[in-house]
Amino acid sequence: MLVAMTKEQQLFQLHAQLSQQELQTLKKQHQFFCPQCSEQLLLKVGQIKIPHFAHQKNSSCHSLFSEGESAAHLLGKQQLFQLFKKLQLNPFLEPYLPSLKQRPDILIRKNDRQYAIEFQCSPISHDLFRQRTNGYRKADIIPIWLLHTPEQFKTPGMFKISINHTNAQYTQHYKSQKFLITYDVGSKTFYYASNLIHIHKRQYFALVNVLPLHHQHFPFLIPEKISNAKFCLLLSSFTKFRDQYLRPRLLLSKKGVKDRFLRAIYEMRLTMASLPAFLGIPVRNTNAFDIFCLEWQIQLFYFMKCHELTPGTMNLRAIPYFFEWSRMELTNEREMAVEHYINILRKLDIHHVHEKIALKQLFDVLYDELVAIG
Structure with a gap:
């Protein structure tokens, strides 16, 4: 604490301009009290911490005024x-x-x-x-x-x-x-x-x-906001992380065919070499997931494949059914992340998982989604 009450009911504030001699005089000649509980306070003048007030041990005010x-x-x-x-x-x-x-x-x-x-x-x-x-x-x-x-x-x-x-x-x-x-x-x-x-x-x-x-x-x-050039470097670093994440994920899974992520990759005939640029991209609210964005985005495409949907035809009210189908917990933030991703796919005019897009197009859409302030 840096503020205390004097005997005259005036607030007293410790400040950096007080000399060591002035502090010692205050400690010897004056009494200070807690502004809330009125208990007498100690004026501590040490060599490590700056001067401060503290309650006596076993004070009943510890729940209101933090000590230590x-x-x-x-x-x-x-x-x-x-x-x-x-x-x-x-x-x-x-x-x-x-x-x-x-x-x-x-x-x-x-x-x-x-x-x-x-x-x-x-x-x-x-x-x-x-x-x-x-x-x-x-x-x-x-x-x-x-x-x-x-x-x-x-x-x-x-x-x-x-x-x-x-x-x-x-x-x-x-x-x-x-x-x-x-x-x-x-x-x-x-x-x-x-x-x-x-x-x-x-x-x-x-x-x-x-x-x-x-x-x-x-x-x-x-x-x-970050510049276009720096965002380009950031997106490149993110893509490298995606590729580094995918390799051990594919090789070290212990669930085999029960791994829904691996099954989705197999059923959609995806490989590390042919992974589309729009899979495993950063979107708003993706921090709400416990898994890397690549996993839930691939599962979303697999869900659309199984239900004969495309990003353009998928009704946003179907998002809760996607979470139930993929056995992931549904939260408001996760639902918003999926909605953001679907909107990005629509802006990119993506119809299926094997579609090709220009990296410049992806960059522009993601810059608007994650960076642009206006």
Whole structure:
């Protein structure tokens, strides 16, 4: 905690400008209390963490005010608070919101809208994340989650990254753009992982850009869409991954004819050498599947073959029957992914699985689907 109440019922905030001597004087001559539970607090002035307030052991307030904050979390809140002050946003540090029983790291106001800034340095469950996010929204407060920058994000450029389920929940959306905003306290730098293209499981292709703290504004910068040239490289890398995925998948399956993916490939007379370019392509929401997109897309073509359908004649209301037929669990996101894929096939004017298309045509359609913002 960086904020406490004095005996005179005034809020007191620890800030970076306080000298070691001033802090020691405060510790000896003043008492500080929790703004919520009114218990007396300890002012901790050590050599590792920045100065902060903490409850006594066995405090009954531990469920409302988090203890054991990391040095990065304390320092990050302080740095972000100073940024918002510089931007004249009248920020409030660690304000307790009684109606929500929640305490954002920072609360700011701009153009009659309130924003709760949460700087996340430790994992939280999806249920807690959803509970806190919904709480803010019900109070007409816009939540913004900033992730403490993972090491793999600290190199700018375009490459494959891993985003676990906990960190994926902080993904932000702007039109067709998906991105993660992260902040590194050591370098005072924002790292943006943008233009996220899901590959398989926790793996994504991403474009990582950097923005120094003093160049940030509010609302936070929205990353630009990826260029045609970079998207071409990304799509080429995705195709290589598809081919690398397929070979061991074909050779190492233990289910034999019971493997629905292999059966679909056999029945449709597909080979690694003749795999059409429109099979195993990235589409929106494909991260909802537990399997690589190539698998469910091939099974979709097999479903259409068995039911004498084409992408043009398949009614979108038949998508739930496809999931039942393929024995895959149906979710809203998965249904949307299949719908996106069918729409792409229609734009490409695909009628059967052995059709040939120009790579430029596929590129243009996928660029519109995954990148274009307008």
